[in-house]
Amino acid sequence: GAVTFSLVLGGALPWQQGLLHLFMQLAGSVVGAGILAVSFPCEQDLTTNLGSNIVNPAFGQGRALIVEVIGTFILCKGVWEAA
Numbered sequence: 001g002a003v004t005f006s007l008v009l010g011g012a013l014p015w016q017q018g019l020l021h022l023f024m025q026l027a028g029s030v031v032g033a034g035i036l037a038v039s040f041p042c043e044q045d046l047t048t049n050l051g052s053n054i055v056n057p058a059f060g061q062g063r064a065l066i067v068e069v070i071g072t073f074i075l076c077k078g079v080w081e082a083a
Contacts, residue, residue: 001022001025001026002072002075002076003075003076003079004018004021004022004025005018005022006076006079006080007079007083010080012080012083
């Protein structure tokens, strides 16, 4: 979603196509979550979170947000440089 949003803001992707990409990405994530839930029953999931991201309390929410923003920036910058 972040890369699509940056491409729309940068004018490299029309907003209609960006919106379609966003909906398809969301649909793909729902389908993927469904496949994951069917493939790994809750009783067999030793992590108890079935692929969801959880911030370690020792790391902290604020630090996690900062790392997420920096990582997303690096990802978008890499896509823009390669495009």
